[in-house]
Amino acid sequence: MLARTADNLFWLSRYVERAESLARILDVALRLATLPSAYAGTSNEWESAIDIAMCRNLFFESNEVADEASVTQFLIDGPNNPSSIRRCIEIARHNARAVRTAITTEMWEILNDAWSELQRQKFKSFTGKDLSRFLAFVKEVSLRFDGAAYRTMLRTDHYWFQRLGMFVERADNTARLLDVKYHVVLPETESVGGGLDYFQWSALLRAVSSLNSYHLIYRGGIRPWLVADFLVRRPEQPRSLISSYENLNRVLDLLSEQYGRQGPSQRLVRKTYAGLQNLDADTLFQTGLHEFLTQFIADNNQLGLAISEQYLQ
Amino acid sequence: MSERVIFDETGGLESEPRSIYREAAAWFREASSELITSRKAEAEAFFRRIGITFAVYGDEAGAERIIPFDIFPRILSSDEWSRLSEGLEQRVKALNAFIGDVYGAREIVKAGVVPEDLILANPAFRPEMTRIKPTAGLYTHIAGIDLVRTGPDDFFVLEDNARTPSGVSYMMENREAMLRLFPELFGRLRIKPVDQYPDELLATLRSLAPTTASREPTVVVLTPGPFNSAYYEHTFLADRMGVELVEGRDLFVRSNIVYMRTTEGPQRVDVIYRRIDDEFLDPLTFRPDSTLGVPGLMSAYKAGNVTLSNAVGTGVADDKAVYSYMPEIVKFYTGEEPKLANVPTWRCREPDALGYVLANIKDLVVKEVNGSGGYGMLVGPHATKAQRESFAAKVKANPANYIAQPTLALSTIPCFVESGLAPRHVDLRPFVLSGSDKVRIVPGGLTRVALKEGSLVVNSSQGGGTKDTWVIDDAPPRPKGQSRSQRQMN
Numbered sequence: 115m116l117a118r119t120a121d122n123l124f125w126l127s128r129y130v131e132r133a134e135s136l137a138r139i140l141d142v143a144l145r146l147a148t149l150p151s152a153y154a155g156t157s158n159e160w161e162s163a164i165d166i167a168m169c170r171n172l173f174f175e176s177n178e179v180a181d182e183a184s185v186t187q188f189l190i191d192g193p194n195n196p197s198s199i200r201r202c203i204e205i206a207r208h209n210a211r212a213v214r215t216a217i218t219t220e221m222w223e224i225l226n227d228a229w230s231e232l233q234r235q236k237f238k239s240f241t242g243k244d245l246s247r248f249l250a251f252v253k254e255v256s257l258r259f260d261g262a263a264y265r266t267m268l269r270t271d272h273y274w275f276q277r278l279g280m281f282v283e284r285a286d287n288t289a290r291l292l293d294v295k296y297h298v299v300l301p302e303t304e305s306v307g308g309g310l311d312y313f314q315w316s317a318l319l320r321a322v323s324s325l326n327s328y329h330l331i332y333r334g335g336i337r338p339w340l341v342a343d344f345l346v347r348r349p350e351q352p353r354s355l356i357s358s359y360e361n362l363n364r365v366l367d368l369l370s371e372q373y374g375r376q377g378p379s380q381r382l383v384r385k386t387y388a389g390l391q392n393l394d395a396d397t398l399f400q401t402g403l404h405e406f407l408t409q410f411i412a413d414n415n416q417l418g419l420a421i422s423e424q425y426l427q
Numbered sequence: 428m429s430e431r432v433i434f435d436e437t438g439g440l441e442s443e444p445r446s447i448y449r450e451a452a453a454w455f456r457e458a459s460s461e462l463i464t465s466r467k468a469e470a471e472a473f474f475r476r477i478g479i480t481f482a483v484y485g486d487e488a489g490a491e492r493i494i495p496f497d498i499f500p501r502i503l504s505s506d507e508w509s510r511l512s513e514g515l516e517q518r519v520k521a522l523n524a525f526i527g528d529v530y531g532a533r534e535i536v537k538a539g540v541v542p543e544d545l546i547l548a549n550p551a552f553r554p555e556m557t558r559i560k561p562t563a564g565l566y567t568h569i570a571g572i573d574l575v576r577t578g579p580d581d582f583f584v585l586e587d588n589a590r591t592p593s594g595v596s597y598m599m600e601n602r603e604a605m606l607r608l609f610p611e612l613f614g615r616l617r618i619k620p621v622d623q624y625p626d627e628l629l630a631t632l633r634s635l636a637p638t639t640a641s642r643e644p645t646v647v648v649l650t651p652g653p654f655n656s657a658y659y660e661h662t663f664l665a666d667r668m669g670v671e672l673v674e675g676r677d678l679f680v681r682s683n684i685v686y687m688r689t690t691e692g693p694q695r696v697d698v699i700y701r702r703i704d705d706e707f708l709d710p711l712t713f714r715p716d717s718t719l720g721v722p723g724l725m726s727a728y729k730a731g732n733v734t735l736s737n738a739v740g741t742g743v744a745d746d747k748a749v750y751s752y753m754p755e756i757v758k759f760y761t762g763e764e765p766k767l768a769n770v771p772t773w774r775c776r777e778p779d780a781l782g783y784v785l786a787n788i789k790d791l792v793v794k795e796v797n798g799s800g801g802y803g804m805l806v807g808p809h810a811t812k813a814q815r816e817s818f819a820a821k822v823k824a825n826p827a828n829y830i831a832q833p834t835l836a837l838s839t840i841p842c843f844v845e846s847g848l849a850p851r852h853v854d855l856r857p858f859v860l861s862g863s864d865k866v867r868i869v870p871g872g873l874t875r876v877a878l879k880e881g882s883l884v885v886n887s888s889q890g891g892g893t894k895d896t897w898v899i900d901d902a903p904p905r906p907k908g909q910s911r912s913q914r915q916m917n
Contacts, residue, residue, distance in 0.1 A: 115671070115689055115690050116671055116673060116677050116687060116688065116689055116690075117677070117688045117689060117690055118674070118676070118677050118688070119671070120690045208653070211653050211658075211662075212652075212653050213672075214662035214666065214672075215662050215665045215666040215671075215672050219477075223476060223477075226476070227476075230475075271690060275690075373690070373691050425690045426690075427688075
C-alpha cells in the first residue's frame with residue numbers, strides 16, 4: 115500500500131482516539147469540580163486537565179486563569195489549540211477524505227457525520243447540558259469509529275496501520291493521565307491513601323471508563339497502588355499500558371509477516387513490552403511511578419517515530 | 428429571436444407522453460406532493476451522506492457543495508441509444524486517428540482539410556508528442572462527448588472532451604440514488620445498468636499497458652489532491668477499480684521507470700489514469716513550478732515504460748475551432764459520413780464568418796475556442812446590449828480565438844423546481860472508452876440540467892444540476908414459447 119495512505123490511516127486513528135481522551139478528561143474535570151472541596155481536595159481540576167492534555171504553555175498564552183469556561187473552551191474549540199477536539203475531528207476527517215479508498219464506507223460516514231455535526235455546534239453559547247451532551251457525542255464517535263473499523267475492515271496492512279495509530283495514542287493518553295493525576299492526588303507531603311483522594315482516584319478510573327471493571331478485578335475498594343497496577347500492568351484492562359503494547363506487538367508482528375521483513379519498530383515494541391511484563395510492582399508504586407511513566411512516554415514516542423520511518427515515508 | 432417550438436423529451440406529461448415515459452409519468456402524476464418532497468429529501472440526504480461534493484473555484488476556501496440532483500429521470504429508448512452509440516464510436520475513432528495524425532505525418536493538413544496553423548498555434552499542442560508513440564496508437568482513452576437534442580431524431584455534438592472529462596461518478600451515484608428512491612419503477616421498466624463502468628474502465632486501462640509491463644499491470648489513478656473540485660470522483664473511481672489513488676509525491680522515476688512509494692518500498696507502476704492537466708504532469712518538461720506532477724514522468728513515458736491515460740496533448744482535438752472541422756475529420760479518417768451531426772459553426776478566423784457573427788451577435792452563442800465550463804462565452808439572446816458590445820469588441824480584437832453557433836432550441840425535460848414540475852434544458856455526456864481491444868460505452872451517460880428557467884448553461888459551477896439517464900431495454904419481449912424454462916417444462 116502507499117506509504118502516504120498508511121501515514122493517513124495511522125494519524126487519523128490517533129486523532130480520533132485523542133478526541134475521545136480529551137472528552138474523557140473534560141468529563142472527569144466537570145465531575146470533580148462539582149464536588150465540595152472536602153471531598154475533592156483543593157487542587158485545581160481545570161489546571162490538571164490542561165496538564166494531562168499537555169498544553170499548559172499554550173493555554174496560558176491566551177488565558178489568565180484555568181476555570182471551567184476557559185478550559186472547556188480551549189480544549190474543545192480553542193482557536194490557537196492545534197489539538198482541540200474540534201481540530202482532532204477535522205484533521206481525522208480530512209485524512210479520511212485523503213484516503214477515502216483505504217477505509218470502509220461505514221468508517222467514512224461516521225467521520226463525515228461527526229464533521230457535519232461539528233459545523234452545526236455553537237460552542238460559544240454552550241450550557242452545561244450542551245457540554246455533557248457534546249462530550250458524550252465525541253466519545254460515541256470514537257466508539258463507533260473503532261467498532262466500524264473492527265467490524266468492516268479487511269485484515270490487511272490497512273487495518274494494521276489503523277490499529278497502530280490507535281494503540282500508540284491510547285498508551286500515551288493513559289500514561290499521561292496517570293502521571294498527572296498521581297501528582298495531583300499525591301502532593302509530596304501527603305501519604306498515599308489519605309481520605310480525600312477517594313473521589314480523585316475513582317474519577318481517574320472513570321476517565322478511562324473503568325470504574326466498574328476495577329471493582330470486578332480488585333474486590334477490596336479503591337487503593338492508589340492498585341489503580342496504578344490496573345492501568346499499567348493488567349492485560350485484562352483494555353486501556354492499560356501493557357494491553358496497548360500487547361496489541362502493538364501483535365500488530366507489528368502481523369505487518370512483518372505480511373511484508374516478510376522486520377525492522378526497528380518490531381525491536382522497539384518487543385523491548386518495551388518485555389519491560390512491562392517484567393515490571394516489579396513494589397518499586398513501581400512506592401518510589402518510581404513518575405520516573406517510570408516519564409520513560410514510558412519517551413519510549414512510546416520513539417516507537418511512533420520508528421513506525422513512521424519504517425513504513426510511513 | 429423568432430419563436431421556436433421547443434422539444435420536450437417526454438412529449439408533455441399532461442397529454443399523452445411518449446411511450447418510453449409512460450410509466451415514469453404515471454408515477455409522478457399519481458404521487459402526492461408529500462411523497463415527492465420526501466423522495467427529494469431522501470435523495471439530498473443520500474448525496475450529503477456519501478460526501479459526493481465538489482468545490483467551486485473562486486468560492487470561499489474549503490466550501491463543499493453538492494450538485495443539485497433532480498429526481499425526474501431522463502429516458503432514452505434502445506433504438507435512440509444504439510444510434511447514438513454508433514455515432515459516438517465513429518467520432519471517437521476519428522478523434523484518435525486525428526490526434527495520431529497531428530503528432531505524426533499530418534496527412535490531414537497535406538490534404539488541405541485542416542489548416543496547419545490551427546494545430547501548431549494551438550496552446551494544447553505538445554511538440555514532445557511528435558516523438559512519442561502511445562500504445563495501440565490511441566490517445567483519448569476516456570472521452571466525454573457532449574450531446575444536445577432539438578427534436579425526436581435530432582442529436583448534435585456540442586463539444587468533444589478529449590482531455591480529462593469528469594462527471595462519470597455522478598452518472599453512477601445518480602443511478603444508485605434512483606435505485607433506492609424508485610424501486611417500483613426499476614421493477615416495471617427494464618433499465619440498462621451502468622455500474623459496470625469501473626470494470627470496463629479498468630479493462631480499457633489494462634489493455635493499454637506498455638509492452639514492458641508485467642502480465643498483471645499495475646494501474647493507478649493520479650489526482651491533484653483533496654482540494655481539486657473533482658476529488659470525489661478520483662477517489663470513487665480508484666475505489667471501484669480497486670487501484671491506488673496516488674498524488675504526484677507518491678510517485679518517483681528511476682531509470683525511466685515509474686514507481687510508487689509503498690509501505691514495502693518502491694513498486695512499479697504501468698498505467699496512470701491521470702486526472703491532472705498536461706502542464707502539471709512533469710515539472711522537468713512542463714511547468715517547473717508544478718508540485719502536483721512527477722519529475723521525470725515524461726522521459727519514462729517517452730521510453731515507453733508507462734502509459735498515461737489520456738495521452739499527453741489530446742487537447743488539440745477538443746479545441747472549439749477544431750470542432751468545427753469534425754465532420755470533415757470524421758469523413759477523412761473513417762471514409763464514412765458522420766453519424767452524429769455537428770452544430771453549424773462559424774469560425775471567426777474566416778473574414779466572411781466574422782462579418783456574419785458581428786452582424787448577428789444577438790442571435791448567436793459566441794465561445795472562446797479554448798474556454799470550458801461555460802466560462803468565456805456569450806449567449807446573444809440572453810445578453811444585454813452592453814454585454815454584447817463588449818464581447819463583440821473582444822472578438823474583433825482577436826477573431827481567431829472565437830467561434831459562433833446558432834442558439835439551438837435545446838430539448839427540455841421536466842424538473843422539480845420551487846413551483847413544481849417545469850421544463851428545463853438538458854444535455855447528455857456519454858463516456859466513450861477506447862482500449863487496444865475495443866471501444867466500450869456504458870448505456871446512458873450524465874444528463875446535465877440548466878436549473879435556471881430558460882438558461883442554456885448546464886455547468887455545475889453555474890447553477891447546473893444532474894439527472895439519472897435511463898436507457899430502456901424496450902425491445903419487444905420474446906414470445907413465451909421460446910424461453911428456455913418453458914421448453915424444459917414441456
